[in-house]
Amino acid sequence: METIDATAMELLANGIMKASAFLGAGICMGIGALGPGVGEGFVGGKACEGIARSPENQSLIMRTMLVGQAVSESTGIYSLVIALLLIFATG
Amino acid sequence: MTMTAEIIQICSFLGAGIGVGIASVTSGVGTGIIADQANIALMKQPKAYDKLFSTMLIGQAATGTGGIFSLVVALLLLFGGFEQGVVHIHRAAAMLAAGLAVGLGAVGPALGAGYSGGEACRSIGRMPRQGNIIMGNMLIGQALSQSSSIFALVVSLLLIFSTPMAIEDPTAARLIQKFIAYLGSGLAIGLGTLGPGAGIGFVAGKANDAIGRFPRERAKVIRTMFLGAAVSESTAIYALVVSFLLIFAVG
Numbered sequence: 001m002e003t004i005d006a007t008a009m010e011l012l013a014n015g016i017m018k019a020s021a022f023l024g025a026g027i028c029m030g031i032g033a034l035g036p037g038v039g040e041g042f043v044g045g046k047a048c049e050g051i052a053r054s055p056e057n058q059s060l061i062m063r064t065m066l067v068g069q070a071v072s073e074s075t076g077i078y079s080l081v082i083a084l085l086l087i088f089a090t091g
Numbered sequence: 092m093t094m095t096a097e098i099i100q101i102c103s104f105l106g107a108g109i110g111v112g113i114a115s116v117t118s119g120v121g122t123g124i125i126a127d128q129a130n131i132a133l134m135k136q137p138k139a140y141d142k143l144f145s146t147m148l149i150g151q152a153a154t155g156t157g158g159i160f161s162l163v164v165a166l167l168l169l170f171g172g173f174e175q176g177v178v179h180i181h182r183a184a185a186m187l188a189a190g191l192a193v194g195l196g197a198v199g200p201a202l203g204a205g206y207s208g209g210e211a212c213r214s215i216g217r218m219p220r221q222g223n224i225i226m227g228n229m230l231i232g233q234a235l236s237q238s239s240s241i242f243a244l245v246v247s248l249l250l251i252f253s254t255p256m257a258i259e260d261p262t263a264a265r266l267i268q269k270f271i272a273y274l275g276s277g278l279a280i281g282l283g284t285l286g287p288g289a290g291i292g293f294v295a296g297k298a299n300d301a302i303g304r305f306p307r308e309r310a311k312v313i314r315t316m317f318l319g320a321a322v323s324e325s326t327a328i329y330a331l332v333v334s335f336l337l338i339f340a341v342g
Contacts, residue, residue, distance in 0.1 A: 015264020019271035022337055026275025029333040030195075030282025033326035037199070037283075040326075041290020044319020045297030048312050052301030055308045062315060069322040076326040083279070083333045087341055 018090070025086035032079025039072040095180050102183035106190025107165035110247075111158075114197035118158035121205020122151040128209035132216025139219035146215055146226045150208025153233040157197025157240040164193045164247050177257040181269035185254045188277025189247035192334075195281025196243020203236035203292015210296035214303030221306045225299055228313065232295020235320045239284035239291075239327040246280040246334050254338065268341070276337035283330025290323040 047065035051058050129147035133140060168186055211229035215222045250273060258269060298316040302309045 011262065011264045012267075015262070015267045018264075018341075019267045022268065022272040022341060023275045023278075025333060026272075026277070026279035026337055027282070029330050030279040030285075033283035033330045034286035036326045037286025037288070037290040037323055038293070039286075039290070040319070040323035041203070041287070041293040044290070044294035044316065044323060047319060048294060048298040048301045048315050051315050052305040052308050052312050055305075055311055058311050058315075062318070065315070065319060066322070069319070073322065073325060076329060080329040080333065083329075084336075087333070087336055 021086045021090040025083040028079050028086065029083040032083075033076055036072050036074075036076035040069045043068045043072060095178055095183075096174060098180060099174055099178060099183045099186060103168040103171065103186040103190075106187040107168040108190075109187075110161045110168075110190030110192075110194030111165040113191075113194035114158050114161035114201075117198045117201040117205070118155050121154040121201040121203075121208070124205040125150045125154065125208035125212060128212040128216075132212050136216045136219055139215060139222065142215055142219060142222035142226070143212060146212055146222070146229065147208070149226065150204070150211060150229055150233065153230065153237065154201050154204040154208060156204075156237050157201045160240060160244045161190075161193045161197050164189055164244070164251070167251060171251070173251065174256065179257050179261050179266060179269075181258065181266055181273060182254065182256060184270040184273040185250045188273045188275075189250040190277075191274075192243050192250065192277040192281045193240075193247040195278070196240050196247075196284045199285035199288025200237045200240040200292070201288070203289045203295070204233040206289075206292045207232045207236065207295035207299060211299040214299050218303045218306070221303055224306065224309060225303055228302055228309075228316075229295065229299050231313075232292070232298060232316065232320070235317075235324070236288050236291040236295060238324065239288045242327055242331045243280050243284050246276065246331070246338070249335075249338060250277065272337045272341050276334035279330050279337065280334040283333075284327050287323050287325075287327035291320045294319045294323065 050061045
């Protein structure tokens with residue numbers, strides 16, 4: 001086996017570290033978007049049903065839907081933040 | 092690195108196979124859900140045959156879009172021959188990630204569009220007179236839900252066509268970084284469209300159901316559907332941003 005000098009080794013280690021941060025960012029955003037997407041869709045679907053059943057409460061239901069979706073969105077935003085940190089602030 | 096061209100070829104074939112395979116799973120499931128609900132509705136309302144049949148076919152066509160996208164990308168990957176001149180190993184990851192992105196990206200939207208189409212058929216079976224309105228709403232809902240699979244298609248075409256063949260200063264560290272960044276971008280948009288696609292499909296399906304039950308409230312229902320779908324889409328857009336960053340801004 002040929003010997004690798006210390007600086008080349010360090011560069012390689014740095015590269016691998018960055019590379020795994022990029023992979024982590026991709027997986028983080030990908031899987032992190034799964035839950036909020038499904039959850040917000042569920043909220044929206046039930047809101048459609050509710051408004052059709054009792055149209056006089058439309059504004060109330062719409063407000064509740066938006067608040068619920070905003071709370072559900074927060075985990076999506078967490079994963080966006082972590083993905084951006086992994087891309088720009090590591091290595 | 093004498094085997095670079097062969098490795099890129101292998102990764103292209105692998106990406107084509109995996110992509111079209113994963114995408115076919117839920118395209119099949121989604122179209123099956125629609126046919127299932129159409130048949131159940133026909134059993135209850137044999138007179139609505141024409142409307143149910145056309146709704147089923149149109150809904151299935153919209154559900155199969157993700158599968159067609161992945162077929163196109165797979166054919167591009169199989170017969171591409173893009174590599175000319177000096178190529179580096181990171182192109183292999185771009186090819187593999189293109190297949191993964193479009194394949195995984197078809198999963199959620201196909202499920203969502205299938206649910207939406209199934210609910211539309213059920214709703215038409217209950218209220219055949221509202222057939223045209225329900226079918227129109229089903230198409231809008233399916234288009235919203237398929238928009239995330241279009242994001243995946245865009246990312247995978249970018250990975251195939253706009254990633255550089257060779258990079259300056261090809262040290263091992265830089266090549267590894269680029270390689271993994273492309274893989275990450277494919278995974279980000281592929282997995283990221285799964286939730287929004289399915290979620291928007293759920294919104295559209297419930298809206299179809301509600302329009303069939305209470306046709307007079309349809310303006311309010313459609314408005315709520317649009318709002319709910321737009322908020323649900325936002326995570327797919329985050330995923331798109333992250334995968335653009337991983338393709339163009341790093342490494």
